[in-house]
Amino acid sequence: MNLYAIRAIYKFEMSRTFRTLMQSIASPVLSTSLYFIVFGTAIGSRMGNIDGISYGAFIIPGLVMLSLLSESISNASFGIFFPKFSGTIYEVLSAPVSSMEIVIGYVGAAATKSVTLGLLILLTAQLFVDYHIQHPVWMLAFLILTAITFSLFGFIIGIWADDFQKLQVIPLMVITPLTFLGGAFYSISMLPQPWQTLTLFNPVVYLISGFRWAFYGVADVNVAVSLGMTLVFLLICLTTVWWIFRTGYRIRT
Amino acid sequence: MPSIIRVSGLTKTYASGFSALQGIDLDIQQGEIFALLGPNGAGKTTLISIICGISSPSEGSVLADGFDIVKDYRAARSKIGLVPQELCSDAFENVWSAVNFSRGLFGKPSNPAYIEKLLRQLSLWDKKDAQMRELSGGMKRRVMIAKALSHEPDILFLDEPTAGVDVELRKDMWQMVRELREQGVTIILTTHYIEEAEEMADRIGVIRQGKILLVEEKQALMDKLGSKQLSIRLQQPISEIPEDLAEFNLQLDDEGSNLSYCYDSRQEGDSIARLLRKLTKQGLEIRDLNSSESSLEDIFVSLVHEKEQ
Numbered sequence: 097m098n099l100y101a102i103r104a105i106y107k108f109e110m111s112r113t114f115r116t117l118m119q120s121i122a123s124p125v126l127s128t129s130l131y132f133i134v135f136g137t138a139i140g141s142r143m144g145n146i147d148g149i150s151y152g153a154f155i156i157p158g159l160v161m162l163s164l165l166s167e168s169i170s171n172a173s174f175g176i177f178f179p180k181f182s183g184t185i186y187e188v189l190s191a192p193v194s195s196m197e198i199v200i201g202y203v204g205a206a207a208t209k210s211v212t213l214g215l216l217i218l219l220t221a222q223l224f225v226d227y228h229i230q231h232p233v234w235m236l237a238f239l240i241l242t243a244i245t246f247s248l249f250g251f252i253i254g255i256w257a258d259d260f261q262k263l264q265v266i267p268l269m270v271i272t273p274l275t276f277l278g279g280a281f282y283s284i285s286m287l288p289q290p291w292q293t294l295t296l297f298n299p300v301v302y303l304i305s306g307f308r309w310a311f312y313g314v315a316d317v318n319v320a321v322s323l324g325m326t327l328v329f330l331l332i333c334l335t336t337v338w339w340i341f342r343t344g345y346r347i348r349t
Numbered sequence: 350m351p352s353i354i355r356v357s358g359l360t361k362t363y364a365s366g367f368s369a370l371q372g373i374d375l376d377i378q379q380g381e382i383f384a385l386l387g388p389n390g391a392g393k394t395t396l397i398s399i400i401c402g403i404s405s406p407s408e409g410s411v412l413a414d415g416f417d418i419v420k421d422y423r424a425a426r427s428k429i430g431l432v433p434q435e436l437c438s439d440a441f442e443n444v445w446s447a448v449n450f451s452r453g454l455f456g457k458p459s460n461p462a463y464i465e466k467l468l469r470q471l472s473l474w475d476k477k478d479a480q481m482r483e484l485s486g487g488m489k490r491r492v493m494i495a496k497a498l499s500h501e502p503d504i505l506f507l508d509e510p511t512a513g514v515d516v517e518l519r520k521d522m523w524q525m526v527r528e529l530r531e532q533g534v535t536i537i538l539t540t541h542y543i544e545e546a547e548e549m550a551d552r553i554g555v556i557r558q559g560k561i562l563l564v565e566e567k568q569a570l571m572d573k574l575g576s577k578q579l580s581i582r583l584q585q586p587i588s589e590i591p592e593d594l595a596e597f598n599l600q601l602d603d604e605g606s607n608l609s610y611c612y613d614s615r616q617e618g619d620s621i622a623r624l625l626r627k628l629t630k631q632g633l634e635i636r637d638l639n640s641s642e643s644s645l646e647d648i649f650v651s652l653v654h655e656k657e658q
Contacts, residue, residue: 098423104453108446115441183437187496190401190431191454192423349363349404 101193109175114208119211120171124163128217131159134222135281140225143162146283147314152225156218157308158280164239165246165275165300169267172206172250177257180347189348195304195341199251206247214239227311234319235310241326242303243257248333255346274300280346284316299329352376353504353535354400359409361395361559367396373409377504377537382530384550384567386537392559393539394434395431397506401431414503428453434509434539440482444473447481448495448572455500467495470525473624487518492523505529507538509512511545523549572613577642584634591631597624613644 113120136137136152141213149257188198216264219225261316278300284292295301296317309315315322340347354377361370370392377383385393398404400411402422414426438447448464454501468474471491476484482494490510497505505511507526511519525537526549540546546553547567563570586605597620598611608628612620628635 098456100453100456100458100473104450107453108442108450111443111446168579179439182439183435185437186403186431186433186437187451189403190429192426192456193454194423292405344405349398 098193098290101191102197102204103202104170105188105198106205109202110208112175112269113171113205113346116263120167120209121216124213125216125220128159128163129220129224130306131155132221135329136221136225146286147312148346149312150225150313153227154283154308154313155281156221156225157311158193158275158278158304159221160217160239161242161278161302161304162275162280163217164165164210165303166240166267167213167248168206168210168243169250169253169271170249170322171209172203173254173263173267174250175206176251176254177263181339185347194340195337198341199337203247203251205243207243210243210247211239214243230313235307238303238307238310238323238326241330242307245330245333247324248330248337252333252336252340255340258346271300273305274298279304279316289293299325302326351379352503353379353414355412356396356400357410359396359399359411360407361392361399361404362407369559370407371401373556373559375554375562375564376559377535378552380530380533380535381551381654382526382536382538382549384546384553385537385556386541386543386553387539387556388541391556393556394508395559396556397431397537397539398509401429401506402426418452422423423456427500429506430500430504431506432490432493432497432508432510432514436486436493437632438481438489438492443478443480443481443482444468444492444495445477447492448499451496452499455502456501463501464495464499467498471495472521475528482515490518502534504535507536509539509541511540511542576611576613577640579610579612579624580639580641581610581628581635582606582637583608584636584640587633591633593631594624594627604616634655 132152132155135155140150140152140155145151146154176185179188253263253266277295278298279295283303284295284301287295302317302322302325305316306319306326309319309322339345354375356373356375358371359370360368362368373392373396375396383397387393395404399406400413400418402418402425406419411425413425413426416428416566418425442450445464445468448468449459449461450518452459465474468477471494473488473491473495476488481489481492494507494510510522510526514522523545526538530536538545550567552564553567553570555562555570561580583606587601590599590601590608597610601607602609610621610624625635
């Protein structure tokens with residue numbers, strides 16, 4: 097195991113975050129705060145409770161997930177796309193590092209960033225909404241698992257993308273709609289049929305539901321199913337990454 | 350001398366069907382400076398990319414210091430440093446962390462004293478805190494060299510090290526390469542400048558269209574490259590070369606109005622003067638003189654023809 101290499105990649109990626117602190121931390125925290133102000137404080141006071149939880153508190157897990165998913169994907173995809181784009185990837189490819197070490201370095205850094213970001217958003221939420229977390233350990237577990245899974249997914253996008261448009265298209269056209277429709281702002285039991293059934297094909301439903309359970313002990317789907325689905329996504333991403341390195345897809349000519 | 354790199358039967362065929370390397374066999378000896386000479390698109394960079402692990406070979410094998418570059422990639426790659434042809438860098442990274450990053454990537458514990466020595470050697474020390482985007486092209490090239498040397502490799506690949514580099518930096522670079530060789534580093538450089546190969550290399554390999562045409566000691570190849578041709582246009586055409594001029598092995602062409610004389614520019618002393626005197630003595634009037642050096646391209650062409658015959 098080339099621990100020095102993992103550390104070098106991790107440090108490099110983290111220092112990129114600190115260089116771009118405004119963009120990578122401050123701006124997602126700000127935009128999520130705006131959601132809290134608009135939906136939580138302003139509109140929320142006119143909304144009824146959902147599952148016995150005030151609307152402002154109800155949307156917290158969903159909003160954290162929203163940022164977590166998009167930031168994990170964009171951090172990880174940019175982290176590997178940019179060296180490919182600028183040509184500096186030659187160094188990683190010619191170094192005595194295994195594909196697993198490369199993944200741990202890049203994905204580890206991206207996941208660290210988005211977990212940090214998720215916790216920062218939770219802290220910020222305290223300023224606007226009163227909430228408490230029933231299962232903090234499970235909350236962290238869901239946070240970390242989701243961050244890793246979607247950082248892996250971002251890493252895959254970063255390798256697949258050969259221009260900036262492709263880099264953006266999946267987060268914007270697929271992930272954002274799935275998150276908004278995944279129960280971030282409502283409980284899926286509020287949906288009429290057939291949408292209530294159809295929405296179960298949206299993987300983000302399971303992430304948000306499990307995460308909300310960790311906060312308030314209520315969930316749209318059974319928490320065991322949520323956890324199971326999260327692990328399935330993780331496995332799918334791991335398998336894809338393994339395949340990418342095995343075949344050298346879009347990395348080694 | 351033992352070979353530190355052994356390339357056998359190496360081929361590279363891209364998915365498009367283009368065959369970049371067609372069965373390369375090459376031995377690089379420990380401690381030498383080897384220049385790989387060839388026109389653009391000959392396969393120089395492809396060959397280097399495969400040895401360094403950036404591309405995968407289609408067939409054949411490469412041993413670096415006895416380690417297979419695919420099976421024992423960790424051991425093989427940690428011996429090798431690469432300065433690629435393209436200047437590429439992370440624009441916002443500073444020099445110090447860029448070079449330390451490379452050392453870590455190659456599995457070496459940090460060693461600030463060594464990196465400092467390296468940066469001083471390359472006149473980069475006062476730029477250590479500068480971001481890459483603030484550096485000139487020449488400075489960036491130095492940083493790429495520092496990155497390649499950051500993990501103290503035994504083998505250094507320099508892909509077109511002096512392309513687009515000013516005279517001063519070129520001289521510095523040649524000096525640095527010599528010093529590295531004295532420290533026991535084996536150096537493989539690619540170039541399409543013959544002077545560069547002449548200045549630096551112990552041995553030269555010529556590659557064209559994915560094939561190694563020859564590998565020779567520099568001196569032997571330079572002798573071939575040293576030949577020049579003198580064309581003498583005559584006022585009046587002649588039907589045959591006068592006996593008196595037999596020693597020069599002249600060729601008569603262009604319907605008797607042109608004499609060609611091949612000579613070695615470095616060995617012949619006064620032969621041209623003697624030839625001209627004899628021509629005058631024979632009463633041949635000269636209308637024009639033109640001497641031409643065989644260019645690298647000529648050598649390639651003649652090499653290719655030799656192979657074909």
